[in-house]
Amino acid sequence: MAEPTPQVPVQLGDSAALARRGTQQRKRWRETALVWMPLGVLVLLVGIVSTKNPSFLSLGSIQALTVEAAPLLFLALGQTLVIMIGGIDLSVATLASFASVLLALWLPSLGLAAVLAVLAITTTAGGIQGYVHAKTQVPSFVVTLSGMGIFGSLGLIVSGASTIAVTAKLGWIGWMTGMLGPIPRDPLVALVVVSVIAACLRWLPIGRYLLAIGNSELTALLSGVRAARVRVFAFAVSGLSAGLAATLLVSELQSGAPSLLNALLLPTIAAVVVGGTAITGGSGGLSRTVVGVLIISVLRVGIPVMGIDPSYEQLVYGAVIIAAVSLTIDRSKFAVLK
Amino acid sequence: MSAAAQLEQTGILPEDAPVLRVEGVTKDFPGVRALDDVTLELRRHEVLGLVGENGAGKSTLLKVLAGVTPSDSGRIVVRGAPATYHNVAGAQRTGIGMVFQDQALIPNVTVAENIMLGAEGGAVRRGLYRWRELNRRAQVQLDKIKARVSPGALTESLSFAERQLVELAKVLGIEERIDAEPIVLLDEPTTVLEREEIETLFAQIERLRTCASVIFVSHRLDEVLGVSDRVYVMRDGKCVAELDPKTSDVHELHLIMVGRGLSESYYQEAEQREPEPAEPRLSVQGLTLPRHYENVSFDVLPGEVMGIAGVQGSGREDVCRTLFGALAQKSGQILLDGRPARLASPAEAVQAGIGYVPADRRSEGIIGQMSVAENMTLAHIWRVLRGLVIDRGAEDRLAREWIDRLAIKVPSHRAQAGNLSGGNQQKLSLAKWLVSDRLKVLVLDHPTRGLDVGAKAEVYALVRQLSDRGLAMVLLSDTLEETIALSHRIIVMKDGEIVDRLDAPASAKPTQVAVVEKMV
Numbered sequence: 001m002a003e004p005t006p007q008v009p010v011q012l013g014d015s016a017a018l019a020r021r022g023t024q025q026r027k028r029w030r031e032t033a034l035v036w037m038p039l040g041v042l043v044l045l046v047g048i049v050s051t052k053n054p055s056f057l058s059l060g061s062i063q064a065l066t067v068e069a070a071p072l073l074f075l076a077l078g079q080t081l082v083i084m085i086g087g088i089d090l091s092v093a094t095l096a097s098f099a100s101v102l103l104a105l106w107l108p109s110l111g112l113a114a115v116l117a118v119l120a121i122t123t124t125a126g127g128i129q130g131y132v133h134a135k136t137q138v139p140s141f142v143v144t145l146s147g148m149g150i151f152g153s154l155g156l157i158v159s160g161a162s163t164i165a166v167t168a169k170l171g172w173i174g175w176m177t178g179m180l181g182p183i184p185r186d187p188l189v190a191l192v193v194v195s196v197i198a199a200c201l202r203w204l205p206i207g208r209y210l211l212a213i214g215n216s217e218l219t220a221l222l223s224g225v226r227a228a229r230v231r232v233f234a235f236a237v238s239g240l241s242a243g244l245a246a247t248l249l250v251s252e253l254q255s256g257a258p259s260l261l262n263a264l265l266l267p268t269i270a271a272v273v274v275g276g277t278a279i280t281g282g283s284g285g286l287s288r289t290v291v292g293v294l295i296i297s298v299l300r301v302g303i304p305v306m307g308i309d310p311s312y313e314q315l316v317y318g319a320v321i322i323a324a325v326s327l328t329i330d331r332s333k334f335a336v337l338k
Numbered sequence: 339m340s341a342a343a344q345l346e347q348t349g350i351l352p353e354d355a356p357v358l359r360v361e362g363v364t365k366d367f368p369g370v371r372a373l374d375d376v377t378l379e380l381r382r383h384e385v386l387g388l389v390g391e392n393g394a395g396k397s398t399l400l401k402v403l404a405g406v407t408p409s410d411s412g413r414i415v416v417r418g419a420p421a422t423y424h425n426v427a428g429a430q431r432t433g434i435g436m437v438f439q440d441q442a443l444i445p446n447v448t449v450a451e452n453i454m455l456g457a458e459g460g461a462v463r464r465g466l467y468r469w470r471e472l473n474r475r476a477q478v479q480l481d482k483i484k485a486r487v488s489p490g491a492l493t494e495s496l497s498f499a500e501r502q503l504v505e506l507a508k509v510l511g512i513e514e515r516i517d518a519e520p521i522v523l524l525d526e527p528t529t530v531l532e533r534e535e536i537e538t539l540f541a542q543i544e545r546l547r548t549c550a551s552v553i554f555v556s557h558r559l560d561e562v563l564g565v566s567d568r569v570y571v572m573r574d575g576k577c578v579a580e581l582d583p584k585t586s587d588v589h590e591l592h593l594i595m596v597g598r599g600l601s602e603s604y605y606q607e608a609e610q611r612e613p614e615p616a617e618p619r620l621s622v623q624g625l626t627l628p629r630h631y632e633n634v635s636f637d638v639l640p641g642e643v644m645g646i647a648g649v650q651g652s653g654r655e656d657v658c659r660t661l662f663g664a665l666a667q668k669s670g671q672i673l674l675d676g677r678p679a680r681l682a683s684p685a686e687a688v689q690a691g692i693g694y695v696p697a698d699r700r701s702e703g704i705i706g707q708m709s710v711a712e713n714m715t716l717a718h719i720w721r722v723l724r725g726l727v728i729d730r731g732a733e734d735r736l737a738r739e740w741i742d743r744l745a746i747k748v749p750s751h752r753a754q755a756g757n758l759s760g761g762n763q764q765k766l767s768l769a770k771w772l773v774s775d776r777l778k779v780l781v782l783d784h785p786t787r788g789l790d791v792g793a794k795a796e797v798y799a800l801v802r803q804l805s806d807r808g809l810a811m812v813l814l815s816d817t818l819e820e821t822i823a824l825s826h827r828i829i830v831m832k833d834g835e836i837v838d839r840l841d842a843p844a845s846a847k848p849t850q851v852a853v854v855e856k857m858v
């Protein structure tokens with residue numbers, strides 16, 4: 001093809017170019033703020049908690065904090081992908097609880113196979129929710145709200161509404177907990193998994209597609225992206241990460257229970273949005289979520305450390321979600337708030 | 339106190355005094371002066387045309403007048419009194435109402451509710467609608483423009499043109515509220531209307547002339563010249579000329595708008611080459627989808643542009659959507675290079691080598707928050723895959739290559755696509771398909787909608803080059819002039835069927851009249 005030689009060259013007015021540069025600069029500033037603000041908040045929080053209680057910065061306390069953060073990181077991993085496409089997964093916490101029950105029941109007889117079976121089940125459960133959502137066009141919050149009820153009930157039914165202790169030797173999954181030198185293993189395992197998924201998002205087309213769908217599903221569809229499949233993928237990863245969180249917690253606590261991780265739903269969403277992933281989809285990523293998980297974990301550990309009544313915990317997460325969303329939301333996506 | 343000042347105070351104005359005066363209005367957006375000391379006036383019962391290229395400041399001026407955007411300095415004088423409003427409601431109390439480009443009606447309520455929204459007054463008693471009164475009041479507004487729309491009709495059941503009438507009626511309601519004749523701002527009201535509807539709209543504007551003053555903004559200069567009493571030309575945020583439509587023509591307007599002459603070969607018809615006889619690249623055979631289109635058959639040769647002419651509802655849009663896998667046909671088949679193609683989804687169409695350049699590039703063509711390079715490879719990521727992994731180096735090279743080849747103006751290939759100007763976004767939404775060497779067919783759905791003169795010319799040049807590359811193109815266009823000029827052949831659709839086929843070689847282009855006759 002020859003070089004195009006338009007008869008009437010476009011000469012944009014300098015003013016128009018300047019205007020775009022202006023908005024560009026503002027956007028860039030916004031992007032920079034979204035990356036650095038969560039880190040600033042993290043440092044500030046650590047500062048506040050450690051002035052109140054200096055032992056917060058001791059090695060033991062930091063180790064405890066990271067162990068505490070690990071299951072949250074898993075749950076937030078899947079949630080990040082779902083939020084990136086503009087959806088939300090309200091079922092992750094109860095799905096993880098249900099998984100913990102199954103795992104506790106099956107581990108003694110099946111060993112490693114129990115872990116694989118449970119991961120397969122949660123991945124499928126997530127994928128089915130994604131499929132229903134994509135095919136029926138029912139908003140994800142409705143589908144996963146139902147899922148939250150269904151998995152919550154299943155956990156209660158299967159466990160007989162009681163905690164199931166794992167009396168047998170934990171064997172293979174035992175190595176997930178414990179220490180590697182001074183570093184607890186749980187957060188390491190979580191970080192490795194998160195890094196692998198993050199690398200996939202960065203280097204494989206699927207990462208592009210997630211962002212494209214989050215930004216403009218119509219453009220993605222008209223570009224030949226199979227959007228339904230990408231949605232199913234995001235929810236399947238969310239299911240997988242629920243299973244991983246359950247595995248980690250069962251090996252940590254040596255038991256599973258029908259409401260073991262239920263309280264983590266709000267912190268999970270809070271971690272994703274406080275890290276800087278916009279609830280409207282189309283931006284963000286896993287590195288931001290790691291920072292978000294740290295912020296929420298400092299809050300979770302810091303609240304009792306500072307002598308605050310734990311009854312306030314969920315209140316704090318609620319407030320954090322509203323604050324973070326109002327800062328990160330992409331208002332250009334809707335003219336009027338519904 | 340002077341006589342004029344006294345008159346201003348009492349609000350009684352001489353017949354020929356301006357109802358609206360814009361005095362030195364300036365508006366800065368970060369890094370740009372969108373309005374630069376704009377001064378103009380609008381007289382009573384006048385239709386004032388406002389033209390200019392994209393980004394000249396027309397829309398910003400209207401938004402300032404309508405109270406959507408505040409100005410930075412200067413003042414607006416309405417009927418002799420300086421106006422002090424800060425929002426749309428305030429502008430309406432002053433008597434200024436705007437018909438927005440993207441319609442601002444609530445779809446799931448009745449016409450009457452929309453017209454009276456926010457001004458129900460006596461039509462609401464104890465918080466409840468008095469429907470008869472509401473409908474009566476709405477009818478009064480509709481009667482002003484003799485619109486044949488029922489106040490009780492559900493707004494979403496109306497056509498786009500009818501909804502526009504409702505918007506007009508809504509704006510006219512200002513008259514009763516403030517007891518003065520309204521000032522109506524029309525922002526590109528004809529962009530998405532079909533020919534017939536445009537004529538109806540112009541008849542409405544003539545009626546408006548008797549009960550209001552109008553500012554009319556449009557890209558179509560012949561329309562502006564036809565309907566306006568005076569025309570202001572804007573360029574780079576300034577009012578650069580005031581013209582009398584009786585003594586000026588489109589050519590002169592072009593000259594002033596762009597600050598240079600319009601090339602004789604605007605559509606580059608000299609570049610049009612007749613395709614070599616060959617196996618059709620695209621062959622559509624007996625395509626039927628009841629209530630959309632019936633027995634549609636046509637062939638497109640490599641290098642040929644097939645224009646489809648037709649009014650809204652002629653089925654031409656649906657045929658194109660079927661070609662791209664977004665709407666399934668009931669019977670008939672589509673052949674690509676002689677082989678039947680299965681096009682059940684856009685994904686399959688893309689794989690088969692069909693590209694689609696949508697009319698609404700901002701929400702369908704590009705993804706504003708992603709980079710230029712990422713947009714370019716979105717539909718053909720395989721072009722830059724090494725194994726399963728995206729090769730960013732290859733992607734960068736590909737993006738830079740196409741930025742050069744299409745002369746896309748962009749600071750870097752990693753810049754956000756949303757920051758590009760309309761014309762450059764359109765090139766990007768074309769480049770997205772051109773990066774694939776497997777591309778066989780390109781569906782161009784209103785490829786120049788909303789572009790200014792210069793950017794349009796560039797798109798025309800591109801279409802000519804793609805023709806040389808051997809692509810088969812199917813073109814839907816906003817204007818017949820464009821369809822005729824760009825196409826090698828034209829099919830005319832009416833009520834879902836092909837009613838005529840015309841050849842349009844560069845040497846013997848059919849006239850617009852010849853095509854219109856068959857369309858309606």
